[in-house]
Amino acid sequence: MMALNKLSFECLRSVKNGLFKDARVLQVARVKMSHFTYMPDAKPPVGGEMLKMNMFQAINNALDLALKTDDSAIIFGEDVAFGGVFRCSIGLQKKYGPERVFNTPLCEQGIIGFAIGAASAGATSIAEIQFADYIFPAFDQIVNEAAKYRYRSGDQFDCGKLTIRAPCGAVGHGALYHSQSPEAYFAHTPGIKVVVPRGPIKAKGLLLACIRDPDPCLIFEPKCMYRAAVEQVPVGDYISPIGKADVLKKGDKITLIGWGTQVHVLLEVAQLAKEKFNISCEVIDLVSIVPWDRDTIIESVKKTKRALVAHEAPLTGGFGAELAAAIQEDCFLHLEAPVARITGFDTPFPHIFEPFYLPDKWRCLQAIKDLIDY
Amino acid sequence: MATRKFLQTILKNGKINHHKFYSSESPLFPGARTTWTERLDFTGPHSYSPIPVYRVMDRQGNIIKSSQDPKLSNEVIEKMYKDMTLLKTMDKILYESQRQGRISFYMTNYGEEATHIGSAAALDMEDLVFGQYREAGVLVWRGFSLKDFMSQCYGNVDDLGKGRQMPVHYGSNKINFVTISSPLSTQIPQAAGAAYALKGKNRVVICYFGEGAASEGDAHAAFNFAATLECPVIFFCRNNGYAISTPTKDQYRGDGIAARGPGYGINTLRVDGNDVFAVFNATKKAKQYCLKENKPVVLEALTYRIGHHSTSDDSSAYRSKDEVDSWRQFDSPINKLRMFMEANGLWNADKEKQWIDKAKKDILEAFADAEKRPKPNWHEMFKDVYKFMPKHLTKQLNEMQSHVEKYKEHYPTKNYAA
Numbered sequence: 001m002m003a004l005n006k007l008s009f010e011c012l013r014s015v016k017n018g019l020f021k022d023a024r025v026l027q028v029a030r031v032k033m034s035h036f037t038y039m040p041d042a043k044p045p046v047g048g049e050m051l052k053m054n055m056f057q058a059i060n061n062a063l064d065l066a067l068k069t070d071d072s073a074i075i076f077g078e079d080v081a082f083g084g085v086f087r088c089s090i091g092l093q094k095k096y097g098p099e100r101v102f103n104t105p106l107c108e109q110g111i112i113g114f115a116i117g118a119a120s121a122g123a124t125s126i127a128e129i130q131f132a133d134y135i136f137p138a139f140d141q142i143v144n145e146a147a148k149y150r151y152r153s154g155d156q157f158d159c160g161k162l163t164i165r166a167p168c169g170a171v172g173h174g175a176l177y178h179s180q181s182p183e184a185y186f187a188h189t190p191g192i193k194v195v196v197p198r199g200p201i202k203a204k205g206l207l208l209a210c211i212r213d214p215d216p217c218l219i220f221e222p223k224c225m226y227r228a229a230v231e232q233v234p235v236g237d238y239i240s241p242i243g244k245a246d247v248l249k250k251g252d253k254i255t256l257i258g259w260g261t262q263v264h265v266l267l268e269v270a271q272l273a274k275e276k277f278n279i280s281c282e283v284i285d286l287v288s289i290v291p292w293d294r295d296t297i298i299e300s301v302k303k304t305k306r307a308l309v310a311h312e313a314p315l316t317g318g319f320g321a322e323l324a325a326a327i328q329e330d331c332f333l334h335l336e337a338p339v340a341r342i343t344g345f346d347t348p349f350p351h352i353f354e355p356f357y358l359p360d361k362w363r364c365l366q367a368i369k370d371l372i373d374y
Numbered sequence: 375m376a377t378r379k380f381l382q383t384i385l386k387n388g389k390i391n392h393h394k395f396y397s398s399e400s401p402l403f404p405g406a407r408t409t410w411t412e413r414l415d416f417t418g419p420h421s422y423s424p425i426p427v428y429r430v431m432d433r434q435g436n437i438i439k440s441s442q443d444p445k446l447s448n449e450v451i452e453k454m455y456k457d458m459t460l461l462k463t464m465d466k467i468l469y470e471s472q473r474q475g476r477i478s479f480y481m482t483n484y485g486e487e488a489t490h491i492g493s494a495a496a497l498d499m500e501d502l503v504f505g506q507y508r509e510a511g512v513l514v515w516r517g518f519s520l521k522d523f524m525s526q527c528y529g530n531v532d533d534l535g536k537g538r539q540m541p542v543h544y545g546s547n548k549i550n551f552v553t554i555s556s557p558l559s560t561q562i563p564q565a566a567g568a569a570y571a572l573k574g575k576n577r578v579v580i581c582y583f584g585e586g587a588a589s590e591g592d593a594h595a596a597f598n599f600a601a602t603l604e605c606p607v608i609f610f611c612r613n614n615g616y617a618i619s620t621p622t623k624d625q626y627r628g629d630g631i632a633a634r635g636p637g638y639g640i641n642t643l644r645v646d647g648n649d650v651f652a653v654f655n656a657t658k659k660a661k662q663y664c665l666k667e668n669k670p671v672v673l674e675a676l677t678y679r680i681g682h683h684s685t686s687d688d689s690s691a692y693r694s695k696d697e698v699d700s701w702r703q704f705d706s707p708i709n710k711l712r713m714f715m716e717a718n719g720l721w722n723a724d725k726e727k728q729w730i731d732k733a734k735k736d737i738l739e740a741f742a743d744a745e746k747r748p749k750p751n752w753h754e755m756f757k758d759v760y761k762f763m764p765k766h767l768t769k770q771l772n773e774m775q776s777h778v779e780k781y782k783e784h785y786p787t788k789n790y791a792a
């Protein structure tokens with residue numbers, strides 16, 4: 001679907017220069033990633049040895065564990081053999097051999113069709129789509145095939161050993177085809193699970209959960225955190241449960257719900273709301289889009305009586321609509337204001353206008369103010 | 375001379391060794407290993423002669439070259455014939471039952487019986503089958519019972535697929551036949567992936583599809599993946615001349631599907647799909663090659679779709695009755711095998727009558743039995759979406775349960791198992 005683009009080229013260059021040792025690249029990165037500040041996870045999910053990792057290193061670590069603990073596991077996609085354009089599979093082919101970590105031809109429908117077949121025949125298949133923006137050629141294989149394999153065969157055949165990884169979300173300068181957040185397209189498809197990590201610890205745990213889950217899973221990895229998000233990650237094996245939201249900050253006036261990078265925007269917004277307006281926000285990372293954790297969300301909104309959902313994807317048909325409908329259904333008598341949705345606009349994702357497109361902290365902050373004043 | 379001096383200067387000053395470029399007489403582009411030419415000529419269909427059609431028998435069922443006779447045992451030949459005619463008889467009965475509104479949909483296999491039986495007979499039960507929808511003969515060969523067929527078409531309690539798919543979407547893990555799905559060609563890259571996973575396990579994968587399906591992007595993906603990733607898969611194309619109403623001249627302009635194989639670097643065979651022995655030999659050879667080399671094969675069986683595309687199609691709207699009749703009468707795979715068997719004393723009119731009577735009786739019995747059985751419990755609608763039912767689906771199941779209890783007279787609950 002794509003040639004080596006500017007984005008991946010920049011990655012390669014920064015690797016060549018020794019991971020952000022080039023001050024110019026670092027500066028560029030800082031400026032372009034200014035819409036959020038990474039907030040490391042407060043506590044590790046398991047004990048044991050910890051290592052400082054960014055998100056691509058945590059993902060690499062999870063893939064390493066997956067290959068080590070499961071002889072049937074294979075990793076493939078465009079350019080994964082040399083380590084991937086985002087370095088997530090670096091070193092793995094050398095360690096596990098070209099039969100288990102390999103390049104495919106440049107064809108997304110082929111990658112996912114191949115992955116479904118391999119999974120149905122017993123291989124733990126970990127397929128990479130280079131950018132979530134390029135997952136659409138494989139939409140048919142995911143929606144009509146992977147998601148329905150078990151159901152239509154009466155549980156005689158399944159492709160539960162399939163995991164699809166795809167970098168998603170805004171990156172500062174990705175424009176139309178290196179920025180998309182397509183989770184809502186997949187949320188409408190019974191039979192698959194969809195998750196989005198907010199950082200290295202979560203990415204490792206969720207990826208291992210997806211790989212070992214008995215159903216086909218999609219994990220959308222916010223690409224702007226591959227390098228920007230750094231924290232202490234347990235080196236041991238652990239999974240982060242699919243279908244479980246995380247309450248990251250307790251509060252009692254309003255519930256803020258997001259996923260992926262947007263979680264960090266919301267954590268900062270919560271601080272701002274406290275400082276500027278003395279409003280106490282509860283911040284929830286939804287983590288899992290399908291199946292999503294209705295109980296945690298509803299419990300929180302019943303307490304705070306107000307809810308704001310924020311996501312990078314466009315408003316209309318975005319997953320925020322599902323959340324808003326469910327909240328109004330389950331919390332009708334508790335709500336003191338309509339559920340607010342602060343999202344990308346109903347336009348394609350623009351290049352030079354990105355700062356005006358994103359649901360940034362200022363738009364979210366104003367929405368909080370409006371909800372309180374309603 | 376000046377050029378040479380210029381090059382030598384570059385070579386001397388160059389930090390890396392460019393000597394290969396200086397001394398080589400061949401093109402060195404990474405994209406293809408080839409030679410130079412100074413002739414400005416197109417390469418096109420005119421550059422190659424069409425791939426010939428491999429056959430064993432002529433239209434009258436005579437073996438043309440005894441060296442190509444697979445010399446199958448009488449039992450195997452009889453099973454081939456019986457399975458082909460059983461399929462044809464079942465097709466007739468189920469086609470008629472759809473016309474009477476007793477099942478919702480059907481697709482016959484008329485004219486293509488030899489492609490199914492010939493290929494299935496050349497494989498082992500452990501070999502994994504991915505199909506399109508017009509390969510029911512493969513299931514017959516592998517022992518999918520009449521009860522299994524009828525239960526699926528009726529979607530009754532005995533259907534292995536639990537009544538969830540349209541008729542003729544068969545599948546059985548016991549006989550390694552992956553469940554059919556309607557989207558065309560999706561199974562082709564899946565077959566390549568399955569073959570990759572089964573590499574080294576002494577099993578091959580066979581994947582059937584029509585010549586229309588070969589136009590889908592997934593067919594391209596599959597051929598290319600199977601070649602580059604060296605997958606032991608047989609891509610078996612049933613080229614029957616039509617994709618619903620679309621004739622092959624609107625489908626492609628190359629030499630059929632077979633000619634695409636070499637373009638992907640895949641060994642290819644084209645075979646007479648109405649000659650069960652030719653299909654058998656070709657599939658056998660393909661399997662041996664797949665196992666030995668861990669590489670794919672493209673096999674194109676030329677045949678003719680004698681029946682309508684499906685029960686929702688009237689093919690007289692786009693082709694003449696004469697055309698269909700010629701194929702039915704003068705190049706039918708069943709007649710061809712029967713002529714061979716009669717010439718060799720393996721079959722006669724008496725045996726034919728006895729066998730067809732028995733087949734009809736068995737099919738009608740299975741049919742009547744399947745029709746009587748209830749549909750699965752409607753709760754099955756909510757199961758197997760995921761391995762374990764998630765909370766939100768349990769909630770939807772419970773809501774529907776309460777609703778159906780309240781409005782039971784408006785739902786056909788008595789037709790469904792309790």
